[in-house]
Amino acid sequence: MPSAHILEAHHIVKHYSAHTALQDVSISIPKGTIFGLLGPNGAGKTSLIRIINQITGPDEGYVLFDGEKLQEKHIAQIGYLPEERGLYKKMKVGEQLLYLAQLKGLSKAEAMDKLRIWFTKFDIKTWWDKNVEDLSKGMQQKIQFVATVLHEPKLIILDEPFSGFDPINANLIKDEILELKEKGSTIIFSTHRMESVEELCDHVALINKSRKVLDGPKDVIKRQFKNNSYTIRFAGTLASHPDFTVQSFTALPEGLSEATLVMPSLDQVKAIQHYLIDHVDLRYFSENIPSMNEIFIRAVQGDNQPQAN
Amino acid sequence: MKNILLIIKREYLTRVRKKSFIVMTILGPVLIAAMYGVIIWAAITTINTKKVHIVDESGLFNAKFNSTPEYVYTYQQSSLNSAKALFKKSGWDALVFIPATIYDNPKGVKIFAEKGIPLELQTTIERNIEREMETLKLTEAGITQSVLKDAKMDINSETINLSEQGEKKSSAAAASAIGFFCAFLIYMAVFIYGAQVMRGIMEEKTSRIVEVIISSVRPFQLMIGKIVGVALVGLTQFGLWIVLSLGVFSIGSSFLGDQMSKYSEVSEQQLAQLPPEAQEMAKQQMQTNMSSGALPEIMGALETLPVATIVISFLFYFLGGYLLYSALFGAIGSAVDAETDTQQFMLPITIPIIASFVFAQFVLRDPNGSLAIWLSMIPFTSPIIMMVRIPFGVPIWQIALSISFLIAGFIFTTWLASRIYRVGILMYGKKVTWKEMAKWLFYKG
Numbered sequence: 001m002p003s004a005h006i007l008e009a010h011h012i013v014k015h016y017s018a019h020t021a022l023q024d025v026s027i028s029i030p031k032g033t034i035f036g037l038l039g040p041n042g043a044g045k046t047s048l049i050r051i052i053n054q055i056t057g058p059d060e061g062y063v064l065f066d067g068e069k070l071q072e073k074h075i076a077q078i079g080y081l082p083e084e085r086g087l088y089k090k091m092k093v094g095e096q097l098l099y100l101a102q103l104k105g106l107s108k109a110e111a112m113d114k115l116r117i118w119f120t121k122f123d124i125k126t127w128w129d130k131n132v133e134d135l136s137k138g139m140q141q142k143i144q145f146v147a148t149v150l151h152e153p154k155l156i157i158l159d160e161p162f163s164g165f166d167p168i169n170a171n172l173i174k175d176e177i178l179e180l181k182e183k184g185s186t187i188i189f190s191t192h193r194m195e196s197v198e199e200l201c202d203h204v205a206l207i208n209k210s211r212k213v214l215d216g217p218k219d220v221i222k223r224q225f226k227n228n229s230y231t232i233r234f235a236g237t238l239a240s241h242p243d244f245t246v247q248s249f250t251a252l253p254e255g256l257s258e259a260t261l262v263m264p265s266l267d268q269v270k271a272i273q274h275y276l277i278d279h280v281d282l283r284y285f286s287e288n289i290p291s292m293n294e295i296f297i298r299a300v301q302g303d304n305q306p307q308a309n
Numbered sequence: 310m311k312n313i314l315l316i317i318k319r320e321y322l323t324r325v326r327k328k329s330f331i332v333m334t335i336l337g338p339v340l341i342a343a344m345y346g347v348i349i350w351a352a353i354t355t356i357n358t359k360k361v362h363i364v365d366e367s368g369l370f371n372a373k374f375n376s377t378p379e380y381v382y383t384y385q386q387s388s389l390n391s392a393k394a395l396f397k398k399s400g401w402d403a404l405v406f407i408p409a410t411i412y413d414n415p416k417g418v419k420i421f422a423e424k425g426i427p428l429e430l431q432t433t434i435e436r437n438i439e440r441e442m443e444t445l446k447l448t449e450a451g452i453t454q455s456v457l458k459d460a461k462m463d464i465n466s467e468t469i470n471l472s473e474q475g476e477k478k479s480s481a482a483a484a485s486a487i488g489f490f491c492a493f494l495i496y497m498a499v500f501i502y503g504a505q506v507m508r509g510i511m512e513e514k515t516s517r518i519v520e521v522i523i524s525s526v527r528p529f530q531l532m533i534g535k536i537v538g539v540a541l542v543g544l545t546q547f548g549l550w551i552v553l554s555l556g557v558f559s560i561g562s563s564f565l566g567d568q569m570s571k572y573s574e575v576s577e578q579q580l581a582q583l584p585p586e587a588q589e590m591a592k593q594q595m596q597t598n599m600s601s602g603a604l605p606e607i608m609g610a611l612e613t614l615p616v617a618t619i620v621i622s623f624l625f626y627f628l629g630g631y632l633l634y635s636a637l638f639g640a641i642g643s644a645v646d647a648e649t650d651t652q653q654f655m656l657p658i659t660i661p662i663i664a665s666f667v668f669a670q671f672v673l674r675d676p677n678g679s680l681a682i683w684l685s686m687i688p689f690t691s692p693i694i695m696m697v698r699i700p701f702g703v704p705i706w707q708i709a710l711s712i713s714f715l716i717a718g719f720i721f722t723t724w725l726a727s728r729i730y731r732v733g734i735l736m737y738g739k740k741v742t743w744k745e746m747a748k749w750l751f752y753k754g
Contacts, residue, residue: 017748053524055735072527080524084737086517091323102315103525147521 003067006031006155006186007052013060014047021047022058023210029155029188029203034181036201036218037190038292040300043207045190046083049157052188053080066154076105079153083160083190085144087132094128097147104151111150118146122172137164145173149180156180157188162196174200194293204292208300218292225295228263229288236280243268243275256283312526313534320509320538325545334546338554359402359430364392366409373441380430393421402426405434411442484700485673491623491696494547495630496666499692500659502543502631503638507651509535510642510734519734528731532643533723536635540628547627615702622699625712630692633719634658640726643733644741654743665690669697676701686711688718725750 007029014022021044029035039045050056052063054075063070065077088096094115101111119125122142132140141164149156161177162170177200181187189201197204197218204221206214214221229247235255238246247260263272276282290298324330363384365371374382385392389406396404403426408417418438420426447457510532513519522531641654665684672681676698685695685703691711695703732749733741 017752050735055520055523055528075525078524080521082517082520082524084517084520086513086519086521088323088512088518089516099315099319100521100525103312103522144521 003064004031005029005064006066007188008064009048009052009061010063011061012048012051012058012063014044014051014056014058020210022051022207024061025207025210025212026061027205027212027215029186031186032181032184033202034177034187034189034200036197036204036292037188037207038192038197038204038214038296039207041192044210045207046159048207049080049082049159049188049190052155052157053078076151077154079104079148079151079156081144081148081156081158081161083163085141085164087140087144087147089133090131092128093130093132093135093143096132097143097150100147101150104153106151114150114152115146118150122146138166138169141165142169142173145176149176149185152183153185155186155188157190159190160192161189162191162193194291194296197292206296206299214295214299221295222289222292225290225298226288227290228266228269230261230263230269231258231284231286231288232261232276232282233258233284234276234280234282238276238280241272241275243272260288313530313537316526316531316534317538317541320535321541324505324539324542330542330546334549335553337546337550338557341554342557360400361403361405361430361434362392362396362399362401363405363407364389365407367407367411369411369445370407370438370441374434374437380433396421396423403430407438411438412445415442481701484676487619488676488697488700489669489673491619491626491699492666492669492693494623495627495692495696496662498543498547498627499630499634499662502539503635505539505542506536506635507638507642508648509539510639510730511645511648511651514643514734515646523734528734529727532636532639532727532730536632536639536723539635540631543627543631615700619699622708623696626692626696626715629688629712629715629719633688633692633715633722634662636719636722636726640729640733640746643726643730644736644746645733646737646739650740661689662693665693669693672697677703682707686714688715691715728752 005028007027009025009027012022012025014020025044025048027037027048037045037048047056051058052070054070054072065071065074068074091099097115098108098111101114102108106114119128124139124142127135127139127143132143135143145161148158158177161173165173174196177187177189189197191197201218203216204214204218205212205216216224233252233256235257238249238257238259240246244261244263247262249260250258252258261272263269273285276285358378359380361374361380361382363370363374363382365384366389371384374380376382383401392404392406402422404421406417406419406421408414410417418435420431420434444457448454513522513531519531526534637658641651641658644654645651668680668684668690672678672684672694675681681694681698684690685698685707691714695708695711699708728750729746732752733746
């Protein structure tokens with residue numbers, strides 16, 4: 001039976017001889033989203049991705065794919081771009097893509113049709129008969145990206161998809177990712193580059209030291225992490241007030257000042273706004289939403305309690 | 310199954326289309342033919358007649374040395390010193406001095422030469438003198454020439470296999486040659502193609518494509534696909550080698566045939582320059598040389614060997630031996646990061662192969678001895694040892710038993726390898742030890 005989630009992992013435990021890679025990790029990935037799978041190096045992301053790809057199996061727990069127990073037939077519906085890229089160096093580009101597509105269950109003719117579209121799109125028709133080793137690293141990355149998505153998988157797992165791309169090509173790939181999402185694919189996006197998480201992800205989960213420490217829609221998590229801090233710009237003199245503390249203060253040109261205020265609770269926001277309007281010439285008032293970068297660092301460093309900074 | 314076929318196809322095609330494969334396939338038989346060609350050519354052309362001058366003080370050996378195409382003898386009875394003085398101008402290659410006291414003192418013979426003399430010449434002369442002395446002494450003891458002639462019998466036995474089909478002529482020499490040749494091919498194949506499997510797996514691991522592939526297929530499928538693909542490459546290469554070799558051989562042998570006849574013309578011219586009695590002897594010698602040539606005998610004996618059994622069992626042991634070992638080579642390839650790390654793991658695998666090749670020489674001497682039987686049952690040695698034995702005739706039950714052990718053997722090594730493989734290919738940047746590999750065997754999927 002189809003589910004609202006393309007993938008659900010339930011209480012996954014995975015041990016290797018010396019250490020535990022995953023300890024009771026559960027995640028649910030809603031269909032049609034870009035799901036950021038975050039975590040420091042060695043946290044267990046790759047182990048989880050390998051379990052989803054059925055490269056290894058979990059010691060405990062189970063995975064559902066579109067409501068069904070994960071099994072071999074689902075391989076054709078998953079596309080995987082590993083962090084460590086690799087292609088057969090001495091094989092021709094076209095032949096290699098045909099081979100990889102056929103391993104994913106496409107017929108040769110289907111693969112040919114789809115490849116033609118991608119080769120036109122990326123304007124790489126002349127690469128067909130080149131050996132992979134004759135291409136630059138960025139070109140190889142493009143080829144590998146095509147190999148990952150060619151069979152139009154329902155679930156696409158991208159591990160650091162932008163590494164090795166120049167900004168122009170990174171943008172090209174980003175647009176492709178968004179287009180794939182639009183077409184209904186779900187994307188698991190594993191990266192350390194928080195600005196792309198910020199930009200692309202709808203959901204995030206954070207794994208640290210084999211455990212999931214955060215999980216949910218990105219804006220919910222951000223709200224969870226905000227600490228009632230506001231930035232204001234104004235002209236005039238700001239007197240101290242019992243309902244807020246001034247955390248930082250900077251003088252700006254033209255007699256303006258910028259300050260960060262932290263309020264103990266949300267209830268006072270309105271009152272304080274009025275107070276500010278009454279006492280200073282308020283030009284700018286904005287809530288500070290924590291960046292994914294901050295959230296990542298705070299969560300990993302173990303203080304995921306909302307806190308002044 | 311469809312995926313395994315795809316993998317086999319890729320492994321096969323990428324290898325067969327490589328330039329190195331095409332070059333080796335064409336060059337292989339040419340190189341071998343060239344090697345034999347050089348040997349035969351060297352053997353033909355290096356026979357330049359050497360002149361040996363005999364100074365015979367004893368007077369017992371006049372014209373007793375048989376001239377051959379290689380050595381022509383001349384005689385004189387004068388003193389050694391005059392002969393020595395003549396040596397430089399004479400064009401003699403060697404000067405043999407037989408003292409007058411030869412009859413009582415066997416130690417007095419001396420051979421002089423400007424350069425070193427070949428061992429062969431020395432032994433030829435020694436043998437000639439010994440034989441002559443023997444005849445002389447026997448005659449003195451009252452044994453006549455005719456009795457002597459009668460006593461010298463040239464025994465040339467025929468070996469005959471007794472079997473249910475009746476008597477069959479066989480040739481131990483031919484059987485040895487064929488058996489050893491087949492064993493050698495298997496030995497080579499295990500190394501060449503086993504190493505190809507190992508390198509292929511390492512290539513996939515170090516280029517990291519393996520992670521992409523095994524997100525599409527089971528690791529076991531990838532491993533088996535590669536092993537089978539390379540096996541087909543091996544069969545193709547051997548098949549082409551056989552076809553090409555036969556071609557080269559038939560061209561080569563007609564060419565060599567021409568050379569041979571030229572050679573005999575040349576030597577007839579040389580003979581004509583010899584004194585008449587020496588000519589006669591040399592001719593006789595050459596005739597016996599020609600007729601006792603080993604080649605036609607082996608060719609004839611080939612027909613008596615169990616050819617069908619040899620061919621079928623060669624194919625089987627070739628594949629069986631390859632499968633058994635290539636799985637192990639594959640396991641090593643999956644466990645290491647670089648070719649330099651393979652050494653320590655290779656040794657235990659190569660030892661049984663090399664050992665069986667060494668044992669093969671003992672087995673040749675006693676193809677039905679207990680050592681031979683045991684080694685032809687153990688899967689790690691049977692592909693080579695059994696191939697050595699088969700041309701001599703092996704009971705069918707032994708072949709059947711050996712084959713079933715071999716099948717069990719490669720199923721076992723493949724299982725073993727697949728356990729190591731599935732862990733090894735994803736293990737980067739770690740120096741693997743035997744102990745660790747043993748642990749991998751028991752990891753859960």
